[in-house]
Amino acid sequence: MKKLLTERLELRLWQPSDVNDLYEYAKDPQVGPNAGWSAHENIKESQRIVDLFIKDADVYAIVLKSENKVIGSLGLHDRTIENESPSDLKQREIGYVLNPKYWGKGIMPEVVKTVIEYGFEELGLDLIWCCHFDFNNKSKSVIHKSGFNYRFTTTKTLPNLNNKEVNQLCYSITKEEYFTAEASVSRRR
Numbered sequence: 001m002k003k004l005l006t007e008r009l010e011l012r013l014w015q016p017s018d019v020n021d022l023y024e025y026a027k028d029p030q031v032g033p034n035a036g037w038s039a040h041e042n043i044k045e046s047q048r049i050v051d052l053f054i055k056d057a058d059v060y061a062i063v064l065k066s067e068n069k070v071i072g073s074l075g076l077h078d079r080t081i082e083n084e085s086p087s088d089l090k091q092r093e094i095g096y097v098l099n100p101k102y103w104g105k106g107i108m109p110e111v112v113k114t115v116i117e118y119g120f121e122e123l124g125l126d127l128i129w130c131c132h133f134d135f136n137n138k139s140k141s142v143i144h145k146s147g148f149n150y151r152f153t154t155t156k157t158l159p160n161l162n163n164k165e166v167n168q169l170c171y172s173i174t175k176e177e178y179f180t181a182e183a184s185v186s187r188r189r
């Protein structure tokens, strides 16, 4: 994944020195449980996750340029969504979290818009997914603002949250939907 820039943010790969910034938000119970993982109990847990992010290289660190600080993450995961039959479409699933100190400023919609553009225009993807749990209205709002279309609801068991059962709503954008919307925006310019 190449480095991406938005007006306020830089999206880059993770570095070992990002661990304190990750722990600052990963220990907050408002963050992980809304995304399917439990709050970090100590910095060692955050260290393990930074190591994984560095190894897998499919998760961006979201850096707030004005503070030169990592304030969240966005994964662009190479996976097929459950409930969908395997296909040879080139698809990715977006997942994200943000440090609660920075919520409500339109930061994640700014990030998601740029990653969608990158996915379709540079990676040549056919399809991008994004899902949220039915109780997560903040993520639902980001997904709606980012132009995703609702596809289906499924039930999931979350192994990292004591096997809690949740309903998950899944949305996607196809490349046809993306380029049709882009063409209509350019016509209006």
Ligand SMILES: CC(C)(COP(=O)(O)OP(=O)(O)OC[C@H]1O[C@@H](n2cnc3c(N)ncnc32)[C@H](O)[C@@H]1OP(=O)(O)O)[C@@H](O)C(=O)NCCC(=O)NCCS
Pocket: 030, 031, 032, 034, 035, 096, 097, 098, 099, 102, 103, 104, 105, 106, 107, 108, 109, 131, 132, 133, 136, 137, 138, 139, 141, 142
């Ligand atoms: C979902 C999340 C990334 C949103 O990022 P963001 O940059 O704050 O997005 P926005 O600024 O567009 O705000 C999204 C909504 O949250 C609302 N919101 C922001 N801060 C809030 C707060 N403290 N309490 C209640 N609502 C809040 C906003 O009003 C907005 O709703 P609106 O569009 O109807 O006005 C962030 O809330 C988060 O990290 N949540 C925890 C992890 C998570 O849920 N990840 C997604 C898993 S699918």
